[in-house]
Amino acid sequence: MDSFAAQVVRLAIESIAKDGGPFAALIVKDGAVIATGTNEVTRNTDPTAHAEIVAIRKACRALGSFQLSGCDVYSSCEPCPMCLGALFWARPARIFFVATRDDAAAAGFDDSLIYHQIELPYAQRSIPMIHIRDPHASLPFEEWLRKPDRIEY
Secondary structure, eight states: OOHHHHHHHHHHHHHHHTTOOSOEEEEEETTEEEEEEEOOTTTTTOTTOOHHHHHHHHHHHHHTSSSOTTEEEEEEEOOOHHHHHHHHHHOOSEEEEEEOHHHHHHTTOOOHHHHHHHHSOGGGSSSOOOOOOOTTTTHHHHHHHHOTTOOOO
16 A cells, blocks of 8 residues: 555544544645644534645645645545535645545445535525525625736635
């Protein structure tokens, strides 16, 4: 097994003993680990504290950047939809994962509902989403486009 893959699996196992979930992530740049993250959802009462999110936040602080250009991400499990979205925004070079989402589902971490919900029309989702039509909806975007010193991302 790849050494980073083995390391991320060990970190996921260690997370369980620390009241975290069985997930971990590493961010690697130029062959060195620059950040790690483990699942802290229940420990920190934060539903967004997935291992990948925790690692992304630490890595971005370490790099002084909101992007992970030139970095590889190693995850102990295939990223969930939230983490996958965050990873796409962070733009790492590559994402490696060990266990699959089916492996996670077998242990009670089933995110298939989320994948299914994304495909449904807003009103048919288990948590209904209601689009509020407002003539001023685009004002924040127009203001953003007028800002000459905006930082694109």
